[in-house]
Amino acid sequence: MDEVPDTGELDFWSFVELANRRLSTEFGFRHQLATEVLLTLNRASNIVTYDLEATVHRPRGRSWSGFRLLFVTWLAGPLEAKKAAELTGMSRATVSNLAKTLVAEGLLARTPADHDGRSVLLSLTEAGQGEMVEVFREQNEREHEWASVLTEVEQRVLVMLLDKLITHRDQFDVRGRN
Amino acid sequence: MDEVPDTGELDFWSFVELANRRLSTEFGFRHQLATEVLLTLNRASNIVTYDLEATVHRPRGRSWSGFRLLFVTWLAGPLEAKKAAELTGMSRATVSNLAKTLVAEGLLARTPADHDGRSVLLSLTEAGQGEMVEVFREQNEREHEWASVLTEVEQRVLVMLLDKLITHRDQFDVRGRN
DNA sequence: TGGCGATAGTCAAAGACTTGACTATTCTGG
DNA sequence: CCAGAATAGTCAAGTCTTTGACTATCGCCA
Numbered sequence: 001m002d003e004v005p006d007t008g009e010l011d012f013w014s015f016v017e018l019a020n021r022r023l024s025t026e027f028g029f030r031h032q033l034a035t036e037v038l039l040t041l042n043r044a045s046n047i048v049t050y051d052l053e054a055t056v057h058r059p060r061g062r063s064w065s066g067f068r069l070l071f072v073t074w075l076a077g078p079l080e081a082k083k084a085a086e087l088t089g090m091s092r093a094t095v096s097n098l099a100k101t102l103v104a105e106g107l108l109a110r111t112p113a114d115h116d117g118r119s120v121l122l123s124l125t126e127a128g129q130g131e132m133v134e135v136f137r138e139q140n141e142r143e144h145e146w147a148s149v150l151t152e153v154e155q156r157v158l159v160m161l162l163d164k165l166i167t168h169r170d171q172f173d174v175r176g177r178n
Numbered sequence: 179m180d181e182v183p184d185t186g187e188l189d190f191w192s193f194v195e196l197a198n199r200r201l202s203t204e205f206g207f208r209h210q211l212a213t214e215v216l217l218t219l220n221r222a223s224n225i226v227t228y229d230l231e232a233t234v235h236r237p238r239g240r241s242w243s244g245f246r247l248l249f250v251t252w253l254a255g256p257l258e259a260k261k262a263a264e265l266t267g268m269s270r271a272t273v274s275n276l277a278k279t280l281v282a283e284g285l286l287a288r289t290p291a292d293h294d295g296r297s298v299l300l301s302l303t304e305a306g307q308g309e310m311v312e313v314f315r316e317q318n319e320r321e322h323e324w325a326s327v328l329t330e331v332e333q334r335v336l337v338m339l340l341d342k343l344i345t346h347r348d349q350f351d352v353r354g355r356n
Numbered sequence: 357t358g359g360c361g362a363t364a365g366t367c368a369a370a371g372a373c374t375t376g377a378c379t380a381t382t383c384t385g386g
Numbered sequence: 387c388c389a390g391a392a393t394a395g396t397c398a399a400g401t402c403t404t405t406g407a408c409t410a411t412c413g414c415c416a
Contacts, residue, residue, distance in 0.1 A: 010254060013341070015265050020306060023318075026346030027311060031318050034325035036281050044340040046267050047354070048216060054353035063372070075197045076188060082394065087193050089224050093318070112371055118381045118394040134207060140182045140201075140209050147212035149346040154339055155215050158398055161328060161336045162222040168327040174227070175232035177374085241402070260364060272403055274366055296364040296411045355404085 012043060048059045048146055065090060067135065069098050070107060070124065075130045078123035080113060091177050092141055093123075192220060196351055226324055233319045242269060245313065248275050248285060248302065252310045256301035259268060269355050 010018070016036055023029040053064040062070075065088070072087045073079065079087075085095045099122060102108035106129035113119035122133065147155055186194070193213055201207040201250045232244040240248075243266070250265045251257065259263075277300060280286035285306035291297035302310065326335055 002286075010257075010261065012265060015250065015254055019279050022253050024312075027314075029314065031319050031322035031325070032331050033330065034336075035318060036337055037325045037328075038230075038321050040340045041219075042223050042227060043267060044344050045220050047344050047352070050355060051353045052216075065372070066347060070195065075200050076193055078395080079188075083188065085265065087189075087190060089221060091374060092395065093375080093397085097373080102197060113394095116382075116394080120236075120351050120395065133235035136207065137203075140207050143212040143216050145350050146340065146343065147209070149213045149343055150339060152211065154213050154342070157335065158339045158343075159211075159214055159218050161332055161339070162218045162353040164323070164332070165327055166222045166225050167338075174225070174389090175229045177228060243402070258364080269404060270365065271367085271405080274364095275403080278366090291364095293363080294412075298365065 004162060016040070024133075052139060056142055057136065061134065061136070063098075065094065066098055066102060067139075069095060069122075070102065070128060070132055071136070073108065073122050074124055074129065074136075078111075078121045080119045081122055082119070084122055085177075089177065102128075195220070229324075230317060230320060234313065234320055240313070243278060243313065244276055245317075246278065247273060247300075248306060248310055249314070251300050251313075252302055252307065253284065256299045257291075258297045259300060260297070262300055263355075267355065280306075317355065 016039060019039075020032045020036065023035065024032055029035075051065060052134055055068050059065055068088045068090070069084060071140060072084055076083070078088065081095050081099065084090075085092045088095070090098075099108055103110055107125055109125050109128075111121050111123070113121050120143050149159065194217060197217075198210045198214065201213065202210055203214055208215075227242060235242055235245050246266045246268070247262060250262055254261070254265065259277065260270060261272050262268075263270045266273070268276075277288055281288055285303055287303050287306075288303050289299050289301070291299050330338065
């Protein structure tokens with residue numbers, strides 16, 4: 001008898017359980033734990049990101065990726081657009097578009113690189129630096145609220161595991177953004 | 179003397195180190211570990227997601243979120259659009275738009291709920307079920323490649339830590355998508 | 357019972373991000 | 387030294403997703 005599960009009280013975690021069960025018993029898939037890891041990873045990332053964006057950045061009229069670009073430029077000094085794309089994990093075109101906006105808002109400066117006529121160096125203006133100090137103060141407080149649900153050891157373990165997950169990937173052929 | 183760091187050989191990890199150093203020594207921010215946790219979390223999630231989308235879903239003409247919607251509908255049986263939004267972490271409008279496309283492609287069925295005249299029940303068509311079995315076979319293999327960089331214990335610990343991170347958030351006022 | 361606040365879904369407009377094509381510059385091997 | 391391949395950045399077009407407004411329905415309490 002095909003029992004239809006009651007979805008009324010289903011939340012993310014009971015869904016993961018349900019998925020585990022059905023994937024293995026009904027369909028014979030073998031790698032439930034892998035599914036669970038990636039499902040949870042994405043879930044966590046989305047929740048946290050959305051919260052930071054909604055509480056810290058959108059109220060200031062800034063987008064999440066705008067912030068990310070400013071952030072790496074702030075800390076990694078003047079850098080080529082290419083490098084910024086690499087560090088933020090965005091495509092080069094995205095960096096280019098975002099930079100256009102941020103330059104217009106007076107936060108970012110774009111200067112031709114003298115060692116390579118094709119390259120462009122991104123750096124923060126005075127205003128950009130001021131803005132980042134302010135924005136990051138807020139973001140860092142909120143980051144702290146999130147992270148401190150875990151003990152310090154747990155946080156370090158988490159970072160370690162995530163690092164391991166994405167470091168050892170040259171073992172197979174991973175598709176990246178450029 | 180303002181030492182400009184050489185960004186030439188900067189990658190994600192050395193950037194995180196650099197950020198840690200500058201944020202604490204130059205700007206006096208206090209919660210570096212929190213920053214590192216969230217930076218790494220997002221990084222990992224983006225890398226994995228992009229890879230799955232690029233290798234499994236885009237080649238089949240399917241988007242990442244299209245897949246997610248089909249996935250929860252597949253496993254959690256017929257469910258209300260509202261519930262699908264909750265389980266996938268998307269907004270209700272996104273579910274509505276995606277559903278429109280997927281219905282047109284013959285993978286999804288949308289039927290009015292009889293217990294509530296406002297609600298709509300989403301379910302997979304025959305074709306949708308077939309497609310999911312096939313797509314998920316591929317995705318699950320790839321998930322396995324990713325996850326098996328970690329031992330089984332490490333995977334379980336990772337899931338546990340991520341769960342903890344997003345479960346205990348009622349302690350402060352988190353902004354979610356609806 | 358009837359009206360009002362809450363809720364489900366959809367739509368339109370806007371924004372964010374990506375792909376693929378294009379230009380300009382640099383590098384390399386003959 | 388030059389031609390062709392590779393690389394940096396930008397632009398145009400398209401897709402995906404969201405916000406905010408709107409309609410329809412529901413549920414509750416006066």
